[in-house]
Amino acid sequence: MATDLRTHVATRHIEDASVPRPVVFSLDGLEVAYGGHRAVRDVSMDIHEREITAMIGPSGCGKSTVLRCLNRMNDLVPGARVSGRVGYRGQNLYAPDIDPTEVRRRIGMVFQKPNPFPKSIYDNVAYGLRFDTGGNARLRGSALDDRVEEALTGAALWDEVKDKLKSSGLALSGGQQQRLCIARAIAVRPDVVLMDEPCSALDPIATARIEDLMMKLANEFTIVIVTHNMQQAARVSHRTAFFTADTDSEGERHGRLVEYDATEQIFNRPADRRTEDYISGRFG
Numbered sequence: 001m002a003t004d005l006r007t008h009v010a011t012r013h014i015e016d017a018s019v020p021r022p023v024v025f026s027l028d029g030l031e032v033a034y035g036g037h038r039a040v041r042d043v044s045m046d047i048h049e050r051e052i053t054a055m056i057g058p059s060g061c062g063k064s065t066v067l068r069c070l071n072r073m074n075d076l077v078p079g080a081r082v083s084g085r086v087g088y089r090g091q092n093l094y095a096p097d098i099d100p101t102e103v104r105r106r107i108g109m110v111f112q113k114p115n116p117f118p119k120s121i122y123d124n125v126a127y128g129l130r131f132d133t134g135g136n137a138r139l140r141g142s143a144l145d146d147r148v149e150e151a152l153t154g155a156a157l158w159d160e161v162k163d164k165l166k167s168s169g170l171a172l173s174g175g176q177q178q179r180l181c182i183a184r185a186i187a188v189r190p191d192v193v194l195m196d197e198p199c200s201a202l203d204p205i206a207t208a209r210i211e212d213l214m215m216k217l218a219n220e221f222t223i224v225i226v227t228h229n230m231q232q233a234a235r236v237s238h239r240t241a242f243f244t245a246d247t248d249s250e251g252e253r254h255g256r257l258v259e260y261d262a263t264e265q266i267f268n269r270p271a272d273r274r275t276e277d278y279i280s281g282r283f284g
């Protein structure tokens, strides 16, 4: 499997990762506990602007938990406690004066299962623009139409839906629904798009379209993706973070970041034996 992955790591990623871009997120000693159980700890890493950063690792190692810290989604999880520092463009994302709603507008999220609202295609995309709480003017009329078209075009869906914008978003195929959710996320012109296993419910053709789309979107947005699919991480990402879970002397499992580097390095010359074992399919 490692050999396959090597062939998938595109040369552009090697070149891109060698020129550091500005840091968007800086995690320092991040730890998250649910109801007193430390789910993941010791996570320190920088996430760079207009790159795709992939988080990989076996089930339960805390990838989604770390992803949810990046837009304060864990605030919504009862019993979740975040400690350590999450810096976002030089600010402490968890400082008392930071408005979590504004954070989630700037840092959008796309989930594993496409989750369009039971509304028309148009209304799905327009939703965040009509109710924008980010201090921007609420859009109406042709300005709103233009932004809906811009977002659907950006999500590579416009040509397929431009003649049926009033149809239900739920009537689209799974892959189209996921692109609709991406359109909804980018319509508010976020800084960052977080994606939690965005292709795991899709067939290989729909997956390939989303991967192409991610690479295009990375020209404009910073993207962080959690994926179980190592080939996907190798194909699309500039940098890869490998997480694993260890059991401590009291029998408790804690996720931790093992290694974080340019994707080409992680898949071809991992520094840690555990990374090597995972990417070569020997464990996980």
Ligand SMILES: Nc1ncnc2c1ncn2[C@@H]1O[C@H](COP(=O)(O)OP(=O)(O)OP(=O)(O)O)[C@@H](O)[C@H]1O
Pocket (backbone or CB within 6 Å): 034, 039, 057, 058, 059, 060, 061, 062, 063, 064, 065, 066, 077, 228, 255
């Ligand atoms: N809402 C929650 N309440 C309690 N525990 C949780 C919650 N979400 C996650 N956990 C626990 O935190 C740990 C890490 O889970 P998380 O979903 O972040 O891992 P993951 O690496 O994304 O897993 P998977 O690949 O299976 O999605 C697990 O032990 C999980 O049971």
